[in-house]
Amino acid sequence: MSSYQENRRADRAAERTQDREDRRLELEAKLAAQAQREKAEQEKAEQKAEQARKDAEAKRRQKQQEGRARRQERDRKKAARRAKVAKVTRWLNANPVTAFVAFVMVCSIVPAVISQVGALADAKVNVFLAALLSAMLEGTAWALTFMGKNAEDAGRPAGKYRVATWCTAFLAAGVNYWHWAAVLPADLWVAVVFASSSLIAIYLWDMKTHGSHGKTKQERQEEKARREHLAARRKHHKDVAKQADRIMSAVPHGTYTEDEVWEAAWRIEYGTEPGMTPDLYSQATAARVELQAAIDIAHENRPELIRAGLLTGLTNPLPHRLAEGIPTLGAVSPIPSLPKGSEAPTALAGIGMYGSEDASEKAREKGSEKASRNAGGNARKGRSDEELKTLLPEGLKAAADLVAEGGQISAAALSKRLGIRRDDARRLRDLVVAERKLKLVDGAVVGA
Known part of the structure; x- marks a missing residue:
């Protein structure tokens, strides 16, 4: 009996232990399920809060964009109004x-x-x-x-x-x-x-x-001056005007301007550019030849002209002021100072400058000629005129060399280069200078 009871108690104890274990397991399952539900609810709440935050952020951004758009529209309208006002103001200022x-x-x-x-x-x-x-x-x-x-x-x-x-x-x-x-x-x-x-x-x-249109005063003056010019041109050059009228009537209307037709008529009538004629070219050439002749006279009589200028200055009834000092040769000389180098007219002929050196050379040559005449009488010694003419080509070549070297055609230079006496060199120098002057005048006439 005791053994049975003990087994019975053991079975009941085991059942109670099993019931407690079952209740524990059931409780744990309920707690786990409750925890799972709470976690799901928490996650759902977090998701809802996140969505609400996102919605609020999106709404805030939308309001910011709408506010920015409204401000931009207001600024655009203000700018358009300012532009219209500025346009009207500019128009009023301009008109x-x-x-x-x-x-x-x-x-x-x-x-x-x-x-x-x-x-x-x-x-x-x-x-x-x-x-x-x-x-x-x-x-x-x-x-x-x-x-x-x-x-x-x-x-x-x-x-x-x-x-x-x-x-x-x-x-x-x-x-x-x-x-x-x-x-x-x-x-x-x-x-x-x-x-x-x-x-x-x-x-x-x-x-x-x-009333606000029409030509200005300057334009009217220019138009008047042009009409006067055209009238004077037709009055002074009637033959050219007739030729120009013929040309203008022959070509299609508007083909050429009046000035172009006048230039063509002038060239047909005179063969020169407008403003010049063969007579004017002849006068210019004659004046150059006369100028060259005057320069030749000055070249031969330079010391005498200087002396005459000095005497003229001393006897001038209107003397210069004392503050100006002694008058220079240039101020009292009848002939102005001639240009030097390639600018002088005689430089083109290789004659050289008319400075003090040339005058000194002439004076020395005249002194040498006078001394030779005093020593040997009035009879001229040396080469004859025919012999000097024979030496002229060599003299011209030597003169060309002197000019190319930048020197002057002097008797001393010719005497040294050709090996002849100084007196013969002086006479040959005169022939060479005359020949080169003649070539210069011929070249000027041909060029004109």
């Missing part, structure tokens, strides 16, 4: 006359139309018809005005439009004057004012479109 003319025109047209409506209404004309007829009268004047402006811009005659415009304007002015003269016979100035309101606008527009 103040047009602005004031338009203002006065409006102030003139509106009273004129109202006055005409009143005049027709007083004549028992329907107000609507009176308004149409008044607009027709003023509108006709302005339609003719703008038609004339378009014709003038297109280069067509606009005189008939201007005449018609003024006729219509005077008709409208007559209606206004007649009406107010009848209404206020004691105050005719009122009638004159209303009549002028139909004319002032047309007058201002006509002055603006025609």
Whole structure:
């Protein structure tokens, strides 16, 4: 019995232990499930909060974008208004006359139309018809005005439009004057004012479109000078003018300008560029030859001219001021200082400069010639003229070499190069210089 009871107690204890274990496991399962539900709910709550945050952020950004767009639109509208104002301001600054003319025109047209409506209404004309007829009268004047402006811009005659415009304007002015003269016979100035309101606008527009155009004073002066020049040209050169007229009538219209045809006619008539003639070239050549002859005389008589200039300065009845000191040779010499080097006319012939060195050379040569004559009598010694002419080609070659080397054609240089006496060299030098001068004059004539 005891063994059975013990087993029974052991079984009941085991059952209770198993029940406790089952309840523990069930509790743990319930706790795990509860924890899982709580975790899911927490995650769901977090997701909902995150979504709400995202929605709020998106809404905030949307509001910022909308606010930015509204500000940009306001700025754009402000900029557009400023641009319009600036455009109008620039136009007003650039066209103040047009602005004031338009203002006065409006102030003139509106009273004129109202006055005409009143005049027709007083004549028992329907107000609507009176308004149409008044607009027709003023509108006709302005339609003719703008038609004339378009014709003038297109280069067509606009005189008939201007005449018609003024006729219509005077008709409208007559209606206004007649009406107010009848209404206020004691105050005719009122009638004159209303009549002028139909004319002032047309007058201002006509002055603006025609009075502000035309040539400037300088352009008119230039045009006058050109006409005078053309008249004088045709008067002084009648043969060339006839030739130019023939050429102009022969070629198609507009092919050449008047100056181009005149230049061609001048070349046909004279064979030279315009302004020059063969006679003028002959005069210029003769003047150059005379100048060269004067230079030759000065070359041969330089010491005498200097002495004459000094004596002229000493006997001058209007002496120079003492502060100027002793007068220089250039101031009292009848012949001005000649250019040096390649600029001198005689340099082209290889004659050299007319400076003090050349004068000294001439003086030394004359002194040597005088001494040789005193020593040997009046009879000339040395080579004959025929022998010197035979030496002329060699002298010309030696002179060309001297000029190429930058030297002067002197008797000493020729004597040294050709090995002849100084007196013969002086005479040969004169022949060489004369020959080179002759070539210079011939070259000038051919070049002219």
